[in-house]
Amino acid sequence: MRTGKRAHLPDIKFILLAAGIIVIAVVIIVFIYKNQKQEQNKEKVAQGIRYLESLEQQDQAEINERIKAIRVRHSLDMADTDESMIWGSFESCAVMGDSRAVGFSFYEFLLEDWVIAESGSMITDVSEHIDQLRRLNPERVFLCFGINDITCGLWPEPADYAAECAAQMQAVIGALPNAEVYLNSILPPGPTAIWNESYARLGEYNAALKAMTEQQGYRYIDNTYVAEEHQNLYQDDGLHLQPDFYKYWAANMLTEVNEQ
Incomplete structure (x- = not known):
């Protein structure tokens, strides 16, 4: 076992x-x-x-x-x-632009000396008024250009136009280092405007302007909503603006100012 x-x-x-x-x-x-x-x-x-x-x-x-x-x-x-509050907020503010911007002084909303605008003006005209801006010494500068610029053929590409706007903004900032400089988006034409093929790309131009300001740290005012809401306040030519439009445009500018 x-x-x-x-x-x-x-x-x-x-x-x-x-x-x-x-x-x-x-x-x-x-x-x-x-x-x-x-x-x-x-x-x-x-x-x-x-x-x-x-x-x-x-x-x-x-x-x-x-x-x-x-x-x-x-x-x-x-x-x-309270429209008076709107215009009172533009004290010591300069508005630069084309014939659309002329309406701010033409309709006596702002003093003529503070509205540097002419019919047919383009963004490149900004640098020609630097000395005038220095004399005014504004707290804020609002640039209101674009409708002539996109149809003149000088900037067929939105990025090129945005670069020109950046250069002009920098010129103002260099002359007025303590001022706030705002670039308005291009107001679209109204429904009765004679069509120009450049208008079809207006959205692209505004997108390029917005992207540029974000990249450079500049201030941008988007006018899309105010333009869409008040198309009935365009002149018969579909490009220029009736007097009542300006209070809404100005109020929209102040919205961006108050966000800073």
Whole structure:
């Protein structure tokens, strides 16, 4: 009987050794699997965080746009209820531009000395009035150009026009380092305007102007909403503006001023 038991000992050792190897292998596999799952979970968490951050940025941008739209509507309402407050806010402000800007002084909303504008003027005319600006020494300068510029053929590409506007803004900033300089978006033509093929790209020009001001840290005024809301206040030619349009335009400018 003793001899028989000794004969089975090697088999038992082999079985125990094999079992031990299997257990170790299982432990290793489980360890590797858990590590892989942890890495996968970490990546999923990281992806989730990135997604939430992107949503937060999108939501914040959307919220900012909504707040700005509310402010614009409030300013336009203010133009109806307290127009004197609107024009009083333009004290020590210079307006530069083309025939559309002429209306600010022609209709006696602003003093003529503070409106540097002529029919047919273009953005390149800004630098010719630097000395006049220095004498005025305004707190703010509003540039109101564009409708002549996009049809003259000098800047067939929006980016080129934006670069010219940047140069002119820098000229004003250099002459008046303490003044705030604002670039108005180009007011679109009204529904009765004689069509010019350049008008079809007006949105591209405004987009280029906005992008330029954001890149350079300049101030930009988007007039899209006020123009769309008050197309009935264009003159019969579809380009120039009726007197009542100016209070809304001015109120929209002040919206951007108040955001600074």
